[in-house]
Amino acid sequence: MTSTMKLKLDKAGKLAIYEVDDAAVDDDPFDDPINNVARLRFHSDLRYPSVIDVRTGTANFAAVGYQQRSVQVATLFAHGLGGTPMVMGQCTLDGYTVPLGGSVPHQISSTGGGFGRWFKLTADVTNVYLRMFAVTPWNTGLASPINAMSVDWKVYVTDFTAEGPAPGLGSDTRHVRMDYHRITARRGAFDTDKAYFRSGTGAGTFPVCKGPTMDCQGFTNPYGNITALPWRFKVNGYVQGVNSYTGAIDAPFTAVKLE
């Protein structure tokens, strides 16, 4: 099949971009996008979470001594939105670009029971935070204490919030607008001034996971034994966990551009 991209806009404001066979041009993806995803590239009836701000910086965390559970909260920035936004992010740990999705372990004592620290990217109605939780062992025979650390981060703030009605159409009076500097569709809900989750390769991408980043094999012994809980975290080559783990966790992800 020799194919061409077709852009169609109807009088009701429905806009779609899809692949068609040059020899048999049809509008199936326009009329029924859900059942024609293989040829679909964009459809104004569907929803596209978007990025409206990108920030970078460095967060600093203090050392944690032995026999402690410690939570430290670094306020990264005020987002200035009217709700709690979904935030995506990445950081640099041990030379790896690690997505701040789920909870991210670091400096885990692989032979000492899983002591170490965990990072978590969160938000509330005012700020975006990087939280660090650390739990440390009883003495130096098990693992090192948690070092002071600076974490380089990059955060993407989306237009998707925890409060309010479910995401829907925008509030523009026109279905589609096209001018020299900007294109909008779905009454402004899709807007080329924003960035969208685009899969790609090479520089500027980072992994957005689409499955578990951790696996745990349960307790192998009800008593003692500091290595009795095998678990592992693995994303894009970055590995943390306990050496007694024997599974094969390796988080599936899509390399994504968000700018």
Place this chain on the structure above:
Amino acid sequence: MPLSMSGRKIVITRDDASVAFDTDEGLFTAFDFFEGSLVLPQRQAVSDENGPQTVIDVNIDHAIGSCHPNADTCIGMMRSTWTGIDESVFGSVWTQTCGSYLDMIGFVGQDGDSIANADRYLAPRAFGFYTFRAAGGSFWMNERVAIRAWRPGSPATWTFTRNQCTIDYRIYVGLYV
């Protein structure tokens, strides 16, 4: 804002030459939206130094709904709120759902039980995390919890509890098309 249309490819670039849209890339497209709460029951292990030692090993997929059969990505937000005493790792905070969320990690003696100081933070006894998934037309959340109540020394009986907790979520489910 150049709009380039040339046969097999449509590209929109912004004034700064960055790409806003390119048909050669996949665009995350949400076919379904889910909003609600899951209530997870208490999980508790009980141990007797001279008797039975219970070990909790929960690995449950909590079904939430049906989604597009090709959907494999869950992009959204969740938070975990424990009933009663909250000993969760990060507390009740909104976070995003691309990956596994650690909600519980416990070690011997961390909660102030009266054991010898040298035994405090000696070994793990609890680990729990959640992961949202979509595949084969189904959307669910996996609960993975491992608990043992072992403690060295007396008293002989000890319990370790993950209280009932509520998982609130607002999540787009879709795929890159």
